[in-house]
Amino acid sequence: MNASLSIPAASVAAIEQSPGYWSGVFKRFLRDRVAMIAAVVVLVLVLLALFGTYVTPADPYQSSMLKRLKPIGTEGFLLGTDELGRDMMSRLMVGARLSLFMGITPVLFAFLIGSVIGIIAGYTGGWLNTAIMRTVDVFYAFPSVLLAIALSGALGAGIGNALISLTLVFIPPICRVAESVTAQVRSRDYVEAARASGANAFAIIKTHVLGNVLGPIFVYATSLIAVSMILASGLSFLGLGVKPPEPEWGLMLNTLRTAIYTQPWIAALPGLMIFITSISFNMLSDGLRSAMDVKQ
């Protein structure tokens, strides 16, 4: 953590190596069994998203009128086929890519943008803080599902527009958390001391504030990934996100709704994937929070 702090090489040997903050976090995280299981599931999903296209048993886009809605366990189609006769297993595997991308990207962007705005608001205080936080309050007046759907409904269907709307949905909550932790750090003595010694705002934020606030903001942001996954797939489910024939779990769930009377368990499969993903991210985030000992 303290790469900038240069300690003479000779004295390093003399000092007993004390375990740092991050190694403690890592150790606590490893001991958390639920979080470890969630981490493994997330890892598998990420690997599927990255390399899924190379290991699918069949072509996920190859449709066949003769093989429509084959039941689970059909020869050659382990998880059956969808309403256009495409292999479900392949589509579920390849679907990880778009589904994870649509769920994680907005949180990542919102984390970057929301942190910057929130830290500025929290550090400067005064009228700038009031202006930013009152604007955030306005966005808080919309339930997140409503805001996401209203924005992407107005912008029109498509991956890009869905990402923009979801990012806009997550900026206000991240901004609020960033503002409140920054305001707490700002009132600490060491920030006061740095200011008294003549450091400018940028230097103070860089050396004293960032290291103390990014952890809590990051933990909070990870807790939003599960919500984002559900919302992003929900947008595609409504026809506002990914467009056919791309495999995405929310969209697959929508197109398979016609099959709930004929092949109900195939129709339910894409949703199960969304569920597994979001619950894993939630448990991972919970584990991270207790390992980093962030209070909320």
Add this chain to the structure above:
Amino acid sequence: MILFILRRILYAIPIMFGVALVCFSLVHLAPGDPLVSVLPPDASADLQRQLRTLYGFDRSLPEQFFSWILRAVTGDLGTSIASSRSVTEEVFRAVKNTLILASFATMIGFFFGSLFGFVAGYFRDTFVDKLASFISVMGVSIPHYWLGMVLVIIFAAQLNWLPATGAGPGGSADWAWDWAHMRHLVLPAITMSVIPMGIIARTVRALVADTLAQEFIIGLRAKGLTDFGVFRHVVKNVAPTALAVMGLQLGYLLGGSILIETVFSWPGTGFLLNSAIFQRDLPLLQGTILVLAIFFVLLNVLVDILQSTLDPRITRQ
């Protein structure tokens, strides 16, 4: 007290103004002509101009915004482009249906959420706690539109016990308090209750555990109060916050019902919003979102006021 209520309401006014501004911007954020859904592709320039004037799209943006706000305050949200009916009427009929669904869902969610939360908080770090906490994590992690589909598969498609879609027999949109209509409420309300259940269970568990760790509980036990007596004190401490969370959840469900209403074809605001989006009926879209967001703001104010009346620890400066 009255001063506090007034202040709280006054504070909500700029927020509502901002909300209206966001709703208005939505329409102008939308790419393309707002009249595209009603204009025939071969419409003459003259007809286009006439319609534009009729809906007020020919005036400057600030002018349009203020005239829209002024009319909205008097309860006139304009005319739906697709159905040429009054937006206010359409929205309020839909709000009633959504309110029925969301209230039932919140009640179910509050009951089970409090139950799980209390059990988990009382038996902290035991197996029961882990189980209750796991259920509450499931509640917030489950894609509720999928849960709705699964319930339809089990109880409508397979067992044929309950209807899969609609709010009444024969697809009627008018609600009545009889079993023929209530049957339609069961599946969507249970589906919707899962979200508040998870959140309320988490909140109550933390509150119960915090309260039980306080010294006055030891004091109460020491003076010989029965377990039930202690329990009453815990409830008193937990109730204001739990009720506040429940109120906010009702607001979230009102605004966030669109996915569930789509799954169950429930004729509420979400359904209306969905058709407004796909018919590109911008006045209807604008109006529905405005009403839902204002509802949410007012509910927040109400919850704040109620919480501070119920909980003497909150200072009303």
